Amino acid sequence: VIGTGFMGLAHARAFQAVSTTFPVALRPGLRTMADLDAGRARTVAGQVGAERASDDWRAAIAGDDVDIVAITTPNGLHREMATAALEAGKAVFCEKPLAANLADAQAMAEAARTRAHANQVGFNYLANPAVIHAKRLIDRGDLGAIRNARLVFDEDYMADPTLPHSWRCRGDMAGAGALGDLGAHALSLALYLIGPVSEVTATARTPIDRRPTRDGGRAPVENEDIADALLVFTGGQTATFSSSRVALGRKCALRVEVFGSDGSLAFDQERFNELEVCFRGDDGPNGGFRRILTGPAHPPYGAFVPAAGAQIGFGDLKTIEVYRLLQAMAGRGPSYPDFAFGCAVDAVIDALLRSAAGGDWVKVDDTVKPPAPPSPDAEWAALPDARAHQ
């Protein structure tokens, strides 16, 4: 695992948890935690039970006993690390956004295609059983023809103007701002649930345009705090989209609503064990949205707990992602969401930024096509049914 911050720890825990949660064909062991900060690498390696710590990521991935490289460093480092790992014959689990710019993302998707090793991007919200159930309802036609959607991801982690400047404010290390950190997740849900995006128009703003540096100075913020947009999908559907990292009071407000001719659904990551649905016929005087609480009927929820409503957590989504990666490595499933998918998300972000700069509708670069999403029923059919143990 390269990087030992927020995501490095989340990945390490998921690699430790996966084989006690799922019937894995391959049982991973944690070899090395790598970070620029050697002391932190050592501390985290001890905490998560990794065999080694390193301050040199190239040395860390070179070992013959290393089969999977997890990349949890700032976005601008993903390309070099991922392509080196793929060239060394390793499977790669890279955090989102795939890269800090579209050219890097395209190069990574191409490297993954030619090397053909399992590759996955950390769009953890696609691993949520409630989101997988939403996909099941859409694929089954329960919502009828999909017409439009609302896509929002707001947080307030940078709402405080005294928060110091960091890699997240730098064009070279982060690329986009709110769009890369948050909007990328909302776009991943849009691509998974509805399909590719063809055209966008957007605005972007940075109300907190300078932040204090650790040496007492102030440095410019090089990317957007807020983006608002309209999207058109290749299937003709439309969506409003917005993302902010300075939305005071919002903690993890990833909200998606999908409206079809025969039904609607609404998902909110702040209540992520629930899915709200309304079908034609549910809309009389006492009607409206009703709440589905996820449980073992919504795989892979039952791998964690056999009781509906008991609820799973953020770390469990990471464990599901690692399981998907291991399944792909064992030839038991597709790598999804893979680097081509991550590149398709970055292509939408690139179009949003071009539109925000030029003030017009912009076409999304579709050089790299996203793969078809796996069928929810087919993907999870082989898992033991946790309801049998209730």
Ligand SMILES: NC(=O)c1ccc[n+]([C@@H]2O[C@H](COP(=O)([O-])OP(=O)(O)OC[C@H]3O[C@@H](n4cnc5c(N)ncnc54)[C@H](O)[C@@H]3O)[C@@H](O)[C@H]2O)c1
């Ligand atoms: N999937 C999610 O929900 C989610 C959430 C947060 C962050 N992310 C993504 O995860 C990645 C990391 O974000 P974070 O919040 O963990 O950041 P972070 O700042 O908490 O951690 C990044 C780590 O990378 C290390 N690092 C930097 N350069 C390095 C190098 N050359 N070699 C080795 N280590 C290096 C840093 O020392 C730090 O420990 C980003 O791509 C971010 O977009 C994803």
